[in-house]
Amino acid sequence: MAKIAREMTNIGYEYFDWNVGSTDAAAVTRPKQDILASVRSNSRGKNQIISLMHDDDDKTTTVGGAPGCDRLVKKAGIRVRDTIEILLCFSFLHPSG
Numbered sequence: 001m002a003k004i005a006r007e008m009t010n011i012g013y014e015y016f017d018w019n020v021g022s023t024d025a026a027a028v029t030r031p032k033q034d035i036l037a038s039v040r041s042n043s044r045g046k047n048q049i050i051s052l053m054h055d056d057d058d059k060t061t062t063v064g065g066a067p068g069c070d071r072l073v074k075k076a077g078i079r080v081r082d083t084i085e086i087l088l089c090f091s092f093l094h095p096s097g
Contacts, residue, residue: 018052022069024062025054032065039069 005015023038024030035053043049051069053062 016050018050019046020049020051022051022053022062022065024059024065028058029061032061032068035062035065036068036072040072043072 001017005017008015020039020042022035022042024035039051043051053059053066053069055063
């Protein structure tokens with residue numbers, strides 16, 4: 001991944017990736033409390049986080065726990081943005097030519 005990220009940067013893309021796991025992929029459904037605890041513990045000491053959460057139809061506790069994660073990171077002073085906002089910011093950074 002480091003080589004891919006470096007090459008993307010070299011050709012003009014801005015690379016970003018998730019750095020906080022919610023552990024929602026560990027089972028079809030995980031208790032909301034476990035998802036929140038994972039986001040809380042994996043966010044410690046980070047100024048910026050991109051939390052990986054899955055939006056599959058079966059991931060009902062992930063969707064249900066997302067508002068709690070939002071409140072959790074806002075309380076820690078982290079600005080919450082959704083994927084669409086991030087993708088709109090980053091998708092077209094490659095110089096035209």
